[in-house]
Structures are given as C-alpha cells and as structure tokens.
Amino acid sequence: EGIPDPKLVGINQMGYGKDAKKLATVTDRDAKSYEVKSVADDKVVSKGDVSGWDYDPAVGDKCAVIDFSDVKDQGTYKIVLDTGAESYEFPVGDGVYDDIYKASVLMFYDQRCGTELDSAIAGDFAHAACHTGTAIVYGSDVAKDVTGGWHDAGDYGRYVVPGAKAVQDLLLTYEDSEYAAKDDAIGIPESGNGVPDVLDEVRYELDWMLKMQDETSGGVYHKVTGEVFPEMVAAVEETAQMILSPISNTATGDFAAVMAKASVVYRKYDAAFADSCLAAAQKAWKYLEQHQGDAGFKNVGSIVTGEYPDSNDSDEYLWAAAELYIATGDESYNDYVKTAIEGSVKYGLGWADVGYYGIYDYCVNVKDCAAEKEILKKGADKLVDNYAGSGFGSTTGGSYVWGSNMVVADNGILLLMASKVLGDDSYVDYAADQLNYILGRNAVSYCYVTGYGSQTPENPHHRPSEALGKAMPGMLVGGADGNLEDPYAKAVLAKIPKERCYVDNAQSYSCNEVTIYWNSPLVYLLANFK
Ligand code: G3I
Ligand code: 9MR
Ligand code: ZN
Numbered sequence: 001e002g003i004p005d006p007k008l009v010g011i012n013q014m015g016y017g018k019d020a021k022k023l024a025t026v027t028d029r030d031a032k033s034y035e036v037k038s039v040a041d042d043k044v045v046s047k048g049d050v051s052g053w054d055y056d057p058a059v060g061d062k063c064a065v066i067d068f069s070d071v072k073d074q075g076t077y078k079i080v081l082d083t084g085a086e087s088y089e090f091p092v093g094d095g096v097y098d099d100i101y102k103a104s105v106l107m108f109y110d111q112r113c114g115t116e117l118d119s120a121i122a123g124d125f126a127h128a129a130c131h132t133g134t135a136i137v138y139g140s141d142v143a144k145d146v147t148g149g150w151h152d153a154g155d156y157g158r159y160v161v162p163g164a165k166a167v168q169d170l171l172l173t174y175e176d177s178e179y180a181a182k183d184d185a186i187g188i189p190e191s192g193n194g195v196p197d198v199l200d201e202v203r204y205e206l207d208w209m210l211k212m213q214d215e216t217s218g219g220v221y222h223k224v225t226g227e228v229f230p231e232m233v234a235a236v237e238e239t240a241q242m243i244l245s246p247i248s249n250t251a252t253g254d255f256a257a258v259m260a261k262a263s264v265v266y267r268k269y270d271a272a273f274a275d276s277c278l279a280a281a282q283k284a285w286k287y288l289e290q291h292q293g294d295a296g297f298k299n300v301g302s303i304v305t306g307e308y309p310d311s312n313d314s315d316e317y318l319w320a321a322a323e324l325y326i327a328t329g330d331e332s333y334n335d336y337v338k339t340a341i342e343g344s345v346k347y348g349l350g351w352a353d354v355g356y357y358g359i360y361d362y363c364v365n366v367k368d369c370a371a372e373k374e375i376l377k378k379g380a381d382k383l384v385d386n387y388a389g390s391g392f393g394s395t396t397g398g399s400y401v402w403g404s405n406m407v408v409a410d411n412g413i414l415l416l417m418a419s420k421v422l423g424d425d426s427y428v429d430y431a432a433d434q435l436n437y438i439l440g441r442n443a444v445s446y447c448y449v450t451g452y453g454s455q456t457p458e459n460p461h462h463r464p465s466e467a468l469g470k471a472m473p474g475m476l477v478g479g480a481d482g483n484l485e486d487p488y489a490k491a492v493l494a495k496i497p498k499e500r501c502y503v504d505n506a507q508s509y510s511c512n513e514v515t516i517y518w519n520s521p522l523v524y525l526l527a528n529f530k
Contacts, residue, residue: 003492003503004455006445008085009034010392013440013453014100015091017529018072021429024079024087025392025441026050026064031081036068039076039089046071050081056391058398058482059443060497063391088440088454100439100452101526102186103474107519108170108201109188110464110472113158113235114147114208121187125464125472130235131156135224135242138300144244146224149208152306153515154462156238157225160212161308162351162517163205164254169413169520170202171258171265172360176420177527195269198523203273206262209255210280212244218283219247220255222297225305232506234467248297249288250308253316254354256284260323261361278327285324285333288317308352314345315355322358326365337362341371347379349410351517356414363421373421380418380427383411392442392499393433400498402510405448405479408434409521416528435525438476443499449522450475450514459506461513466506475514476522477504485510 008028119126190200226240263278296311325333412434447453451473482498
C-alpha cells in the first residue's frame with residue numbers, strides 16, 4: 001500500500017474550542033490567499049493572505065502559517081486556498097474532544113492484563129483473563145504472582161519503567177484537570193464507585209507494581225515478559241512462561257516515586273492503600289541507597305523483549321526523593337533533592353528522563369523552590385525556541401525519534417507545567433499546538449489517534465488489533481521516526497524528510513506501534529484542553 005500525499009493545508013482534524021488559537025500550515029507553494037468556509041452553507045467566514053514562507057528541513061518543504069483564530073462560531077469548516085487546495089473539514093465548538101478523551105482513557109482498560117475484559121466496554125476486544133500463571137524469577141526456580149497491570153504496548157510485556165511514566169501522567173491528569181478529578185462515569189467497571197475513574201484505572205497498574213517489588217531487598221523487578229515477543233496473537237494465546245527480569249535501579253526509582261505520590265493522592269479515598277504505597281516507596285528508597293552506582297539494566301540471557309535501557313539513573317533518584325519528601329516531609333529526602341539538582345541530572349520528560357516529574361511536583365508542593373522553578377523555565381523556554389523553527393508548531397527541535405509523538409505530547413505537558421508553576425499564560429498556546437500536531441496539523445496529515453480524524457491509522461502494530469483485523473480505537477501511534485528503525489520503514493521511507501517518516505503499516509513497529517506511556521500524555525493534554 002502506498003503512502004498518501006499530505007494535505008496542502010494542515011489542521012487539527014478533531015477541531016478547536018471556540019476561543020482557542022487556530023493555526024493552519026500551508027505547503028502549497030503557489031498559494032497566495034485562503035478562505036475559511038462554513039461547510040453547511042459554503043459561506044466565507046474568514047480570509048487572508050498566505051505569507052511568511054519558511055523552509056523547514058524536517059518537513060522538506062516551505063511552510064506558511066495562517067491564523068484563523070477569528071473563527072469562533074460553532075460549526076464545521078474547511079480552509080480553501082486560491083489554488084483550489086483544501087484542508088480536511090473540522091469542527092469548532094464546545095466538547096470537540098469529549099469522545100476522543102474517553103477513548104484515550106478506555107485504551108488503558110483495554111490494555112488490562114490478567115483479568116476478563118467486559119464486552120460491554122471493550123466490544124470486540126473483550127477476552128478472558130490472560131497471563132494468569134506465575135512468573136519465574138530469572139536465574140532461579142522461584143515462582144511469583146505478578147498478575148495484573150497493563151500490557152505495555154503492541155506486545156504483552158509489562159515493564160515497570162514505562163508503566164510508572166504512564167501512572168505519573170495519569171495522576172497528574174487527576175491533579176491538573178478539574179474535569180478528570182470529578183469524572184466517575186467514563187464507563188470502566190469501577191465507574192460510579194465514588195473514586196474518579198482515572199484513579200481507579202491507575203490503581204489497576206499500581207496493584208500490579210506492588211507485586212513487582214522484591215519483599216526482601218525492596219528492589220523492583222525491571223519487567224515481566226516471555227523470553228521472546230509472541231507471534232501476532234490475541235493476549236490469551238500468549239502462554240509462554242513469564243519471566244521476571246532482574247531488579248534495576250531505574251525500575252526501583254520510578255516505583256518509589258509513583259508509590260510515594262500515590263500515597264498522597266489516594267489518601268482521602270483509601271488510607272490503608274495509601275499507607276502500603278508509602279511503605280513500599282520507603283523500602284524501595286532503602287534499596288536505592290544501597291545500590292548507588294549500579295550499572296543500568298540490560299537484557300539478560302536469551303531474553304529479547306523490550307529493554308528500556310537507561311544508564312543514567314540520577315533523574316530517577318531525584319524524582320523518587322522529591323516525591324518522598326512531599327509525602328513525608330522528611331528533610332533527608334529534601335537534602336538529596338538539593339544536592340542532586342546541583343549535580344549532573346537530566347531533566348527531560350519521557351520513559352528514560354523523568355527529572356521534570358520530580359521538579360514539577362516539587363515546585364507545586366514546596367515553597368522554597370526558586371532553583372527548581374528556574375530549571376523548569378529553562379526547559380520550557382528551549383521548547384519555545386524549537387517551536388519557532390517548525391512549520392507545524394512542533395517543539396522537537398527538528399529531531400524525530402521512535403515514539404516522536406510522545407516527545408511532542410510530553411513537551412505539551414512540560415509547557416503546561418511551566419505555565420502553571422511560573423504563572424505565565426504565554427506557554428499555553430504552545431502546549432495546545434503540541435496537541436494540534438498530534439491530532440492532524442503535522443507533515444503527514446494524520447490524526448495520529450486510531451479511530452479519530454479524517455485520516456487515521458488503520459494498521460497499528462498492536463497484537464489485539466492485528467489478531468482481530470481492525471484497529472482498537474483511542475490509541476496514539478508512535479509517529480514519525482527519521483531513524484528508520486524497522487525493516488518495513490527502511491524499505492518504504494528511505495530519503496524522506498524526518499517529520500514525514502511515518503507509515504501506517506502494522507509491520508512498522510518503529511512508526512506505528514502504540515504504548516500506554518504514549519497514550520498517557522495524550523490523556524493529560526486532552527483533559528486539560530477539553
Ligand atoms: O535518546 C536518543 C538520542 O540521544 C539520540 O540522539 C537519538 C538518535 O538515534 O536516539 C534517541 O534514542 C532513541 C530512544 O528510543 C529514546 O527515545 C533510540 O534511537 C530508539 O531506538 C529508542 O526507541 C525505543 C524502542 O523501544 C527501542 O528500544 C523507544 O523509545 C521505546 O518506546 C520502544 O519501546 C518498545 C519496547 O521496547 C517494547 N514494547 C513496545 C515499545 C514501543 O515500541
Ligand atoms: O512486536 C514487537 C514490538 O512490540 C517491539 O516494539 C519491536 C521492537 O523491539 O519488536 C517487535 O517484534 C518484532 C521483533 O523485534 C522482530 N521480529 C518480528 C517481531 C514482530 O514484528
Ligand atoms: Zn495479559
């Protein structure tokens with residue numbers, strides 16, 4: 001199958017709120033002017049010149065940005081250029097993200113492992129409980145119950161490091177979105193129980209993570225998977241022996257951070273659970289204290305499933321210390337934070353770089369945070385610089401790696417974090433443009449969420465979808481990867497500019513897989529821009 005030509009006018013295919021800033025990107029070099037037309041009556045509601053062309057090397061094209069923020073009335077519109085080229089149709093109005101928000105949260109339910117999925121919720125993706133056996137601790141004959149949690153991605157592995165990132169994004173969604181903080185009707189089995197659904201869903205992962213901790217040492221196993229990736233089969237059909245890969249510092253640090261945070265967030269709903277989260281976090285910290293300087297995780301033996309390697313654990317230590325300080329008020333954790341931020345800690349957001357999670361929560365919860373605020377401001381200002389060099393409002397700085405859509409979405413979170421902590425609204429429109437990119441204003445004109453938008457991924461690298469022959473809805477795919485990291489991408493995307501290195505084919509796991517920690521920043525942004 002071929003790669004479709006991008007539209008010559010790029011917009012967010014899910015549409016815009018009435019008062020939102022509205023930008024479109026034109027790549028039709030002959031265009032001189034545009035009209036925004038109401039689809040219902042073909043009336044021109046706004047018009048202007050197309051000017052200010054700039055070459056964007058990541059796109060491989062000249063781009064011009066048009067601003068049609070004056071279009072505020074509820075309706076369906078399209079942008080038409082004087083050359084005849086048109087954008088996809090898009091709505092303006094209230095509630096344009098309601099459905100996609102719900103679907104992006106329900107994705108987590110659909111990824112639940114070790115439990116029966118209800119057909120009233122999961123539809124055709126319902127299945128009996130999967131991965132119900134015990135796992136063997138690698139290199140021993142010890143069997144352990146580690147059932148539960150979410151499948152990571154298009155594979156069925158369960159990995160602590162990316163799981164913790166997804167948990168954090170969803171806990172932040174609860175804290176930072178008034179809507180998510182109240183929503184108890186999303187349609188999961190726990191809906192209506194008086195606990196916000198986003199917390200119920202996260203609890204499913206936390207209960208599993210607690211089982212991943214070694215009771216003796218407090219260290220946390222890096223992952224539980226088979227030895228190899230399964231064939232493209234349904235979850236219940238992966239019956240290979242599950243193996244617990246060795247404990248790692250990054251898994252233990254991330255675990256300590258989210259457990260400490262969970263002890264704060266869940267306290268008013270379930271104090272006993274909050275207590276056990278805090279105890280687990282403190283025990284994990286003890287392990288970390290004794291294992292400073294340990295080497296980063298590497299796959300052992302003949303295990304070849306996702307590695308999530310990360311040789312720098314200083315940011316995981318920082319994050320854990322920050323959350324433990326917030327949860328306990330114990331100054332020894334604060335001392336660790338203060339020392340760490342003077343040292344060589346990476347501050348990014350992502351599965352490997354978690355420092356900003358700690359920095360942000362520290363700024364929100366601790367009065368004496370001038371240094372941390374400064375770090376956050378630096379990170380956000382760098383993204384604003386990157387934005388200026390992009391034709392489609394992306395903040396990745398011209399780099400498109402495996403899971404670039406996560407980078408874009410995480411940058412959106414970071415910009416909102418800065419706006420909140422620094423009390424500076426000017427970051428908000430940049431953050432919104434990260435969501436606009438994900439939902440269609442990008443160099444390939446895909447709304448990158450399955451089942452949504454005018455052009456949407458239909459062939460994700462996702463075993464449940466492939467086994468059924470249709471895409472599960474509400475999943476954010478990885479997106480453009482200029483490094484061409486699978487054979488299919490290498491074959492069809494050679495010599496294509498980075499931001500256009502995307503193909504909607506199930507074989508391309510480096511472009512078209514899905515993960516819980518790519519969906520989680522999407523949930524955060526949708527909840528905040530709803
Ligand atoms: O961070 C470096 C950067 O410093 C460097 O300059 C750049 C240029 O190559 O690459 C960046 O590293 C990339 C790294 O992700 C961090 O973003 C690597 O190229 C890239 O290969 C690596 O991809 C990861 C991939 O596994 C392969 O290890 C993805 O982030 C990660 O999401 C993905 O995770 C897989 C699991 O292993 C298995 N389950 C599915 C899941 C999603 O595909
Ligand atoms: O399905 C696997 C996917 O989840 C991983 O992200 C990807 C990279 O680790 O690997 C996929 O599995 C492929 C394997 O690496 C090579 N043989 C074909 C497998 C399915 O496409
Ligand atoms: Zn499972």
